[in-house]
Amino acid sequence: MIKAIGIDVGSTTAKIVGVNESGEFVWSYIEPADPRVEDQVERFLEKVREMAGSIEGIPIVATGYGRNLVHQATKKVTEITCHARGVFKQLGHGGTLVDIGGQDSKVIVIGPHGEVVDFTMNDKCAAGTGRFLENTAGRLRVKLEEMGNVALSAPEEVKISSTCTVFAESEIISMIAHGVRVEPILKGLHRSLVKRIVAMIRSVGLVPPLMLSGGVVKNPAIRKMIEEETGEKVILPDHPQFMGAYGAALIGLKLGKG
């Protein structure tokens, strides 16, 4: 039985999560982000109605960059707070959470009681985000889902000097023109993204354990390289892509209980 709903309107995908009385993750749904946020949210809520009947009186908390367009929301909370809430509830401990989203990435230090101690976001540029890989995947004609494994299959890697997505793309074009193979280029690209992320981790200071969330964690090369670069084992929650929406639902649950 759904007792609270969390909606995460991200830049690449929109997610909705329902939780039960004890805050367990009981239902979720994801779609690519629709620029008509209001319509998409209405569709999402319709899905909940179909499944659970009325949503009357169920608290809805919105998060993500489109949170302010969720007019049905009881409350709007930033991704930072929501991710911390969701991950803490699932894993049961604090540490450093790295969330790599489609268009922004964040590093959140979570305290022993689930509180946000510090955070940083890469918010102005697509480098260090999923978009960096997405853009270059297209150029290299490799499917996004396969990128990680293709990168890991390369015994060597080339160094990508540009951290900027647009410049990286031109660097790749020139490498291809010089006959460099796709696999080492891909490996270098992953390394470049991971180095950006690791710089963010260092700027807040790594408090172990290291946890990962966001759509990009499906990519095995990112996980492996973060472990290589930080020397820390990475822990994943059960539903890494839904942590923002889950945390939002948990905040909603608390609101509902007054």
Added chain:
Amino acid sequence: MVKIPKRHEVCRKFKEQGGKVAAVLPIHYPRALLRAFDILPVEVWGPPQVDVSYGGAHLQPYVCSIVHNALSFLKTGGLDETDLIIVPHTCDSLQGFGSILLDFVKPRQPVFPVYLPRGKRQEDVEFLVNEFKSLYRGLEKITGKSPKTDEILKRIEIEEKADAKLKELYEIRGEFSFESGKAKSRSSKGDALSTYDFYRVVRAREFLPVEEFIELADEVISEYSFVREGVPVILSGIVPEPMEVLNAIEEAGGFVVADDLACCGRRLYGGGKSSEPLKRMAERIIFGPPDVTRGNLIEERFEHLKYLAEVTGARGIIFYTVKFCEPELFDLPDLKNMLKSAGIPSVQVEIDIGDPLPHQTITRLTAFLEVLA
């Protein structure tokens, strides 16, 4: 909304009354000296809405937007109404700006650089006094006036009164005392003054004749109510542009209780002591609140911010920095660490003053306030 005349209206009126107008670049300069020559200082913090490509022809891309915009503003006629330009040596970028004006752009108006010492020794005071002497001689030349000691002292007195009034405004609004004494209490009446409006008033000090500023401050104190509501934070940095950032903080549940902004709190100079006017002005600037551009140590800034947080009850600090502002950015890593060790959380956001407020910045500020709440 508090009624404040526009900068160009103020300039026009002042000139109609026979005075001259000086365009003054940030941050510290002798206001009273200019007024003793019947010159109105009108400060140029950017400004935000200009076509920056004009300045870009002369400046490297890594020079801050305040300097880029100021040069573009000048090149597009924004400073045509002014009679002289004063460029304090605030940072390398502004010093470079002064040199570009003198050697290459050569505007119609005379340009006066003012070199600021980086320290608080007696020699630094003497250095600044000498700078003011040379500025005095320059102003003598362009105005034909030679104000006497008592005339300058009179102007200093009014400026000091205005600065004291400004402090009072902060104290009433934030319900605290800079001197750590009892907070000033005041009955609430009239409309509540928003943070945005409060800073419009504070920033009117950048261009209003001092007498009008005092009147404005008195009017605001008597006609508005001040409500301290939300999570108290200190805003640090150079300038709150775009000013919508103040609304964003308020909407996210924050209350800017005090600031360490170059255009505002870092110029809450204390009253002077010396009866020698140039020395008095120099001392006021040199012994003002800590400012990295005057060479104050990180430790002094830390102590100042810690003290401000104590007396105001601020729970955190927002560093609102201008991109490529070297002096600010050099200090920040250590300053933030020192604050963190003292249990004062902070967040840093970076802006280009001409850009609209990005939603990512709002998210970052909101998240920070959620953490503090």
